[in-house]
Amino acid sequence: MKNLALLALLATTAFAQAPATPAKTFDMYFLDMEGGHATLYITPTGQTILIDTGSAGDRDHDRIMAALKDAGVKELDYLVSTHYHSDHIGGFDALLKDVPVKHFIDHGTSIEMDRPVVAQFQKHYDDTTTGKRTIVKPGDKIPVTGLTALVVTSHSKVLKTPLPGAGKPNAACATFEPRDESRIDPDNPNSVGLLFTYGKFRTINLGDFTWNVEKDLMCPNNPVGTVDLYLTSHHGIDQSGSPALVHGLRPRVTIMHNGQRKGGVAQTYNTLYSSPGLEDIWQLHWAFAGGTEYNAPGRFIANVEEPAALANILLNPPGAGRGRGPGPGPGVAAGAPPTPGAAPARGPGGGGRGAGHDGPAFWIKVSAKADGSFTVTNTRNQFTKSYAAK
Numbered sequence: 001m002k003n004l005a006l007l008a009l010l011a012t013t014a015f016a017q018a019p020a021t022p023a024k025t026f027d028m029y030f031l032d033m034e035g036g037h038a039t040l041y042i043t044p045t046g047q048t049i050l051i052d053t054g055s056a057g058d059r060d061h062d063r064i065m066a067a068l069k070d071a072g073v074k075e076l077d078y079l080v081s082t083h084y085h086s087d088h089i090g091g092f093d094a095l096l097k098d099v100p101v102k103h104f105i106d107h108g109t110s111i112e113m114d115r116p117v118v119a120q121f122q123k124h125y126d127d128t129t130t131g132k133r134t135i136v137k138p139g140d141k142i143p144v145t146g147l148t149a150l151v152v153t154s155h156s157k158v159l160k161t162p163l164p165g166a167g168k169p170n171a172a173c174a175t176f177e178p179r180d181e182s183r184i185d186p187d188n189p190n191s192v193g194l195l196f197t198y199g200k201f202r203t204i205n206l207g208d209f210t211w212n213v214e215k216d217l218m219c220p221n222n223p224v225g226t227v228d229l230y231l232t233s234h235h236g237i238d239q240s241g242s243p244a245l246v247h248g249l250r251p252r253v254t255i256m257h258n259g260q261r262k263g264g265v266a267q268t269y270n271t272l273y274s275s276p277g278l279e280d281i282w283q284l285h286w287a288f289a290g291g292t293e294y295n296a297p298g299r300f301i302a303n304v305e306e307p308a309a310l311a312n313i314l315l316n317p318p319g320a321g322r323g324r325g326p327g328p329g330p331g332v333a334a335g336a337p338p339t340p341g342a343a344p345a346r347g348p349g350g351g352g353r354g355a356g357h358d359g360p361a362f363w364i365k366v367s368a369k370a371d372g373s374f375t376v377t378n379t380r381n382q383f384t385k386s387y388a389a390k
């Protein structure tokens with residue numbers, strides 16, 4: 001009897017000490033599309049949502065395929081096209097050649113049908129997605145399992161009914177200044193925007209949603225509430241990312257999907273750095289416009305320039321070009337391309353050419369748990385940071 005009791009005790013102890021089943025995570029791959037956009041979301045039950053497909057050509061397609069391979073994803077449950085711009089839907093055909101997609105989500109017909117290339121793509125998209133397409137409006141949910149994927153913006157309409165616990169006045173609206181958006185490509189504010197909620201963890205992706213409609217969404221009351229992780233809207237360019245949006249959402253962490261020369265402007269950084277509760281900025285790319293003054297510390301940046309380009313930035317004082325958005329970066333002498341096209345590609349992060357570098361690139365991976373904690377990893381240097389549940 002004694003021995004049996006001891007055995008029972010041992011068994012109980014062993015059971016108590018056995019590692020618990022690993023908690024299921026909500027995984028996200030933020031991909032470097034050189035200033036375009038593609039983000040892969042994998043729900044805790046293994047369902048998949050890809051938002052956008054980057055630009056046309058092998059570069060972005062190969063990077064998307066690399067992420068799908070890493071995640072063990074062979075088919076997509078949903079492909080969300082935020083809007084019909086080439087840096088978001090350019091990889092549509094290439095993706096469909098290689099990956100079965102079960103359902104397509106979008107905001108409806110582009111309002112740029114007067115542009116022949118848009119009208120042509122729209123017809124192709126409509127034909128390709130027939131029978132598998134859902135046009136969404138704010139308040140709709142993408143019927144994935146394991147988490148909630150709520151549409152908060154679509155076709156320039158915004159969520160009006162506050163989510164549980166949200167709907168409070170947004171103090172950041174007091175200083176909102178409307179912009180003249182007559183010269184902004186009009187499909188941007190039509191972007192499908194999604195709020196993902198997994199237990200206590202919340203993250204938002206608004207595509208290229210623009211400044212003035214941010215006010216429609218967030219003012220005077222904020223129907224969304226706060227988020228843990230915010231994908232810096234519109235690649236971090238200054239047509240989006242108002243304090244009304246960012247300070248209203250109060251993200252703990254932001255990931256900016258800027259390109260080398262797209263996004264990462266001073267205004268965007270200033271709004272982020274002054275956002276209450278923001279702990280870190282992660283970037284898919286070093287941003288020329290931000291220079292050394294604004295870019296996040298290197299360990300938070302997934303893709304950096306080749307040494308010659310970086311040296312050029314570091315050794316030259318801030319130039320007049322800094323902070324003005326896409327365009328020549330600071331300290332770049334006229335006629336001297338900052339990323340010599342002749343330089344051989346050196347794998348990820350190297351071999352800059354024109355508006356971006358070719359070949360593979362590093363991604364930023366996020367894994368979130370239902371308790372609200374999450375971990376962000378930069379695959380260039382394996383720098384990982386965990387954010388405890390609050």
Ligand SMILES: [Zn+2]
Pocket residue numbers: 035036037085087088208234235
């Ligand atoms: Zn874009």
